Amino acid sequence: MLDSLRTASRSWVSKLLLLLLVASFAIWGVSASIMSPNSTSVMTVGDQRISPEEFRLAYQRQLATLSRQFGTQLTTEQARAFGIDQQAFSQLAAGASLDQLSQDMRLGLSQDRLAGLIAQDPAFLGNDGRFDRQLFSTRLRNAGLREEDYIKERSKVAVRSQIVDAVSDGFQPPKVLTDVLKQYRDQSRDVSYLLLSYANIDPVKAPSDVVLGAWYEGVKARYRAPEQRRFSYLTLQPSDVADPTSVTDEQVRAEYERRKDSYKTPETRTVEQLAFPSKEMAQAALQQMKERQLTFDALVSDQGKSAADVMLGDFTRDQLPDAAIATAVFALGPQGGVTPVVEGAFGPVVLRVTNVRPEVTRSFDAVKDDIRRQLSLSAAAQDVQSVHDRVEDMRGSGSSLEEAAAQLKLKTGTITSDRSGQDDAGKPVAGLPASESLLTEVFRTDVGAESLPANLGNDGYVWFDVREVIPERDRTLSEVRDRALADWTNEQQRSALSAKAEELKLRLENGATLAAIGEDLGLAVETKTSLRRQAGDDAIFGAEAIKAAFAGPAGINTTASGADGDSRLLMHVDAVNDQPAAETAAGSDQQVQQIARAAGDDMLDQMVNQLQTAYGVSINHALADQAMVR
DSSP states (O other), X not given: OHHHHHHHHHHHXXXXXXXXXXXXXXXXXXXXXXXXXXXXXXXXXXXXXXOHHHHHHHHHHHHHHHHHHHTSOOOHHHHHHTTHHHHHHHHHHHHHHHHHHHHHTTOOOOXXXXXXXXXXXXXXXXXXXXBOHHHXXXXXXXXXXXXXXXXXXXXXXXXXXXXXXIIIITOOOOHHHHHHHHHHHHOEEEXXXXXXXXXXXXXXXOOOHHHHHHHHHHHGGGGOBOOEEEEEEEEEOHHHHOOGGGSOHHHHHHHHHHTGGGGEEOOEEEEEEEEOSSHHHHHHHHHHHHHTTOXXXXXXXXXXXXXXXXXXXEEOGGGOSOHHHHHHHHHSOTTOEEOOOXXXXXXXXXXXXXXXXXXXXXXXXXXXXXXXXXXXHHHHHTTHHHHHHHHHHHHHTTOOHHHHHHHHTOEEEEEEEOTTSBOXXXXXXXXXXXXXXXXXXXXXXXXXXXXXXXXETTTEEEEEEEEEEEOOBOOOGGGGHHHHHHHHHHHHHHHHHHHHHHHHHHHHHTTOOHHHHHHHHTOOOEEEEEEETTOTTOSSOOHHHHHHHTSSOTTOEEEEEOTTSSXXXXXXXXXXXXXXXXXXXXXXXXXXXXXXXXXXXXXHHHHHHHHHHHHOEEEOHHHHHHHHTX
């Protein structure tokens, strides 16, 4: 709650945009003279009065913020469920408490200081960076505020800022606090442990129907079937109205010639490269290869390299990044061979070319059907809108989806799905149109209600009619028996393993060693050194195990669930390692300071709570309810 107070106090002068002016007043509290001086108060804090209009503005601001986060306008009932009204009450009460304190302390602001704050406001600066009197008047008029009301309210905000800055921003954490925080953060522990698994307990026997049924009754909410909707749909895409027979052979041939290059597969060659320190050495190696009739492989071996060392891979001419090498490689004939010495970008090289695969162009006959289909789809994309309008006209005249589909020869169907696109068995619904917004719209629509079509891809539509709303329900055990049995078994295994770990922990407490227990179980003792509290991504120690390892001094024995949730760790803390302050990582002191300064926010919060207790806060809920629905 007080974050908004502190943020506003800092940013009012340097960052405020006028578009947020009225909303910011809603946070800080607006004087009754601006809103409705004679109205009944929604809230009273000491001598301060909050008008219905002031509360409405604060409420609407909170509602708009949360609605943006969810991407939809929240209803009054949803807003109440999220506690938006309570947030508005809290913010206004905090601001009014500070107003009353400033009044009691007779805090004020000089006219010169107030004028300076207004003149520095970026919302009122002209192109030359100076205060623009005309811009000031214009923007206040556009915001529906009188100049005298704005100046008065600006003064109140500045006075509140004095209190906020003095209490919170002026707080400096004591060294003892920062030292404790550093020690807590930087401490590490050495832990010896045994990793227990289900192999260390007796197998769990299958339950009787009575046992499984009784267990299921207590947990059946886990298996509850979500709400489903049965709805009919009609889809319209270019493929639904495309007519390949309308495309002539001449059009297909012309398109083939225009795109002929796209049907070509360029020539590729396998390239190996042997690098040399100098051109002279490379030429000498080639000369020796010729005189002694050596193979390229022999030349590679003489250089102390393997086939993998010299293999570059398969390339088209355009794929070779070095132009000189590309020219030499593709200058060889279709049989390949060895190039002369080439001055590559990184020095002289000799290349061998093998596995030459010539350029291939797909024939017209091989691609004509695909071209015809693509041309028909392109033409149909222009017809989709006219068919869309015909569907809308038919629906407007009372035709059902099925009647429209039959007349226009479009695809239709009926499916039942939950919000995630799954059927009652939890499997993906077959035939569900691939529209991102379809199910969202279906679950917003009541049975028999008209709806707009949802988008289908980039150029299609899908219409729907909700036929039935199937409410969520408890599934019977017979519907989910296999899943329930697996969950019951896993639960029993975890319980048994936890009991086993506690039994072994008791042995440790009575003097047994991890090594002795591990020998009995056929397990090796493992050690984790320098375990940190922040090691949340450890593959063995999960959050529960880390918390347990840091729950006591060196020498404690403990047990906790492993990172996978199934295993169990039996642990002994061997050592607690406190890092010397001099070895603190660079930049970490700043993090500690930020955490410590949060105590300043706590002090401000406590002060405001104390003020509210002292001044008393009374709320007229009936009047607030009226203000929320205006």
